[in-house]
Amino acid sequence: MSTLRSEAPLLSVRGLRTHFASRDGVAKAVDGVSFDVYPGETLGLVGESGSGKSVTCLSIVRLVPGPAGKIVAGEILLDGKDILALSQSDMANIRGSRVAYITQDPLTSLDPLFRVGAQVGEPMLAHHRASRRDVRGRVVEMLRRVRIPAPEIRARQFPHEMSGGMRQRVVAALALGCQPELLIADEPTTALDVTVQAQILRLLRDLQEESGLSMILVTHDFGIVARACDRVAVMYAGRIVELAPVADIFERPAHPYTIGLMGSVPKVGTKLARMLSIEGQPPDVRHIPAGCPFAPRCTARLDVCTAEYPPTRLLGDGHEVACWAVDPGEDGR
């Protein structure tokens, strides 16, 4: 998996800052995030709650809840065009057709009052991908593609008649109905049981292989990263602290936060008396400390860490890390 890519990225996020106004000051939910997503790949966005992964995704589809939330800086280039410069109606044409978004909870993303077939067909009609006459056939075809058994019958059912896994398949059919180039999936399997989660992850991967779709997969679970992602960006306090091909993150994590996070995921095979843990807790995004926000919890802390945010260093082959303590000469450690 070489990251020396000849092709242009499908999505390029540059210096994105999304802030929220609150009574206790400005919450810098996303504070200088840059990454690319290439055609056909899955980029994982990993981090804990409040690290800014969901807000990053909402910014890409320009659905940051206003008026408190606002994209204050940066560029989001889709095929080289800055979508932050688009009008609301041009943006609405992109949303659901070129960029699709699925959220964590399959129950709340479907309307309980409408049959699932009508909901899967709606974006196809709205974006003129199907006519009234052939939409029914397209819906059934989509439901079949997400491996829903008896799709003709299922299309006439309501969401409450389906299990959680089935509903998440319906949501996938809805999102992929207009053949988007980019799918943003925000914790798509968190609400599901593990054996069903494995089915959905396999399904997303199969669909991706069939159609060359690019995907941003938000998760807090390194098990999912290992199963589904090609590259992974680790977020902490609104920034990407490390970005690397997935095998590198597992074999050579470089940032002390990534190392701590990987260490606090229990491993089977070695039973430890004490698990490694990161002491303390993530900072409040309204009061991010100066310098590196991880410094107060970091065991490799240097004097410079509390004074200045570290520059991004390249460790080779697409492995980037923002840490003063990492020596780039030694390939990561």
Next chain:
Amino acid sequence: MTLAETQGGQPAVSTATPPVLELQGVSRHFRVRTGGLLSRSHAAVRAVDNVSLFIAAGETLGVVGESGCGKTTVARLILRDIPPTAGRVWFGGRALDTMSHDERAALTRSVGAVFQDPFSSLNPRHRVSTIITEPAVIVGKLPRANRRAATKELLRLVGLPANAADLYPHEFSGGQRQRIAVARALSVSPSLLILDEPISALDVSIRAQIINLLKEVQHTFNLAYLFIAHDLASVYHMADRVAVMYLGQVVETGETVELYSRPSHPYSRALLSASLPINPRERKSEIILGGEVPSPLNPPEGCRFHPRCPLAFERCRVEQPPMTEVTPGHASACFLAEELHRGGPQLSQVPSPDVSPT
């Protein structure tokens, strides 16, 4: 210790010291209305069906399974939140149903509990000092006058600063709240703690802190734990023994390391394959089951797992496989248990049946 099949008036496990807790063939059925609003037809949801378990002093039993498998109902049965429909629960070698009401109350009060959601399990209107000492005051183990001293000691045990006593739950993070919940559970000097998904709602970097805390206090007080979780990796670290549940029944039980290295039930294998951290280079060897967990209202005939099992054959559809010991202390309810224990068929090579869940 062996897991012998027993009936009658004796606990199944006979060792010098009786286990802290034992469940013998315990079932719990819930009646639900099946027809319309005015219908009189009822059906039984067999939430827990003929479950036998034991936990020795100072030991952790992990209970794993997916939603609807009966894990939480087991916890409620032990806490006497609900009585069993059938079977017996033993505490310290004595059957609960043979005790007087007062005796039973005294015993079950020596069980503490920590729940999944640290936000809804603490009363937002009470200060931490009240929250963590209230159970001990109510059961008469703590005179009101000693509350301050007890609060201080409990906070120290769970690694919270002494000034936490006068604060309210909303002033704490999720991990700190879970520490408060642990302090509250410890206040009654329990011999057994029920831990119902105590780390699932916490951030990854905080989970290890709580696991370490639970291990420390277990060691200090020789506590027995019933650790309910769906995250099999944390169970590996916490539990001495594991029981895997599916649709209200225990399908496999054994010592943790043994069970994880030689899972002898197809469901355990699939569950381990789907939830354990994997090497990103070895994605293709995963077992992907078809279908979803069926409704406990109408569980499948024969082995409850057979509609989703890649290895199911004719017998599985009609006959329920008994728990069979594959090695001392490790038992599985599968006709192919022995073969699976020896390494058996590679499930990732066998296609799963295509089940359409309803």
